[in-house]
Amino acid sequence: MPEGPEIRRAADKIGKALVGKVIEDGEWPFPSLAQADSLILGHEVLSVTSRAKAMLIRFSSGYTMYSHNQLYGRWTVHLKTTDPRSRRSLRAAFITDKHAVRLWSATDIVLLPTPEENGHPFLARLGPDVLDEAITSDDLLTHLKSKGIHRKKGATLMLDQRSFAGLGNYLRSEILHAAGVHPDDRPCDLDDETLERWANCIKSVTVQAYEHSGVTVDLDVAKASKERGEPRRMWRHAVFCRNDRPCLTCGDLVLRLRYGGRRLDYCPTCQPARRGS
Ligand SMILES: [Zn+2]
Structure with a gap:
């Protein structure tokens, strides 16, 4: 199972493709992302980061997508012209002018107002994040x-x-x-x-x-x-x-x-x- 460093590197890779970009198109065939058309589509990605083993993608709508891959979730980053064949279930696809970032198979996904991030049950229980630069x-x-x-x-x-x-x-x-x-x-x-x-x-x-x-x-x-x-x-x-x-x-x-x-x-x-x- 990936540990904090692996998740942070995945966040860096996703961030390179998404930060500062507007989500021009996408797919979100997952019940907890039902509001994505208004909260993600047409909005800019402000940051992508990780906390412990959770991924946090923040949008200019004032909302954050929290996801935790547990044992089976997987992120991919491709050029938007690439067709990534996968037998996994697509949970979310974020399409910018250049890239397509997709989340597969994960089931722990939620959209929440960014100021309420720390109240998320998983994040609220975490100890100090060792990779947080502010933690010495x-x-x-x-x-x-x-x-x-x-x-x-x-x-x-x-x-x-x-x-x-x-x-x-x-x-x-x-x-x-x-x-x-x-x-x-x-x-x-x-x-x-x-x-x-x-x-x-x-x-x-x-x-x-x-x-x-x-x-x-x-x-x-x-x-x-x-x-x-x-x-x-x-x-x-x-x-x-x-x-x-x-x-x-x-x-x-x-x-x-x-x-x-x-x-x-x-x-x-x-x-x-x-x-x-
Ligand atoms: Zn020894």
Whole structure:
């Protein structure tokens, strides 16, 4: 499932085709878009952005289209002259003078007045959005230490959208490894130096994944792993999908754990448990 960085890159791509453009034509064969003829057609696209795993397209009508792809939704961007054959169900097509941007298969789509965006049930529950430029590492540190957060395990915090929005499974393993935090440790188990490093890594690993197509390790490290013949799912990460292999930092074996059925890879040497120590 795409994580925050992948959704933000999709928003950038859609934004390039739509922002500043008037929607000249379109199709919206989805019940919750019944008002699109008056709220989207003929209006300019003001911005396209993401929050956590939701896409937000804002129009000059004062309305926003919120959509969440969950596991099956998909966006495509084509020249408007291209006929994109797909067996998926079309949910919305936005046609400008040049491009056609389409949303397929998603079912969580709603049009709402832009000032009421934050009241949307999904957005209202989100924690700080790690990719939001206004959110700093200091903000994330304060959040890690806050009530309701500081007694939860790292493995829980790094996946829960209500704690930190935009993270997901590969980021969880990568952030905890980069920070040297054991997945069972809670912020309240850790000293200030470790907490600070953890907050910095939440930001830096996620931003790097956004800027470098999901690569969470140093680009030279990725290159070296690639040259050794590793597949993409492995060379782009430090520990995730590298279980039963030597840790790139210390050479010890990377281990796999499961939390709620979802895999988490970590290095017991780089990430020693501090709880109770
Ligand atoms: Zn290690």
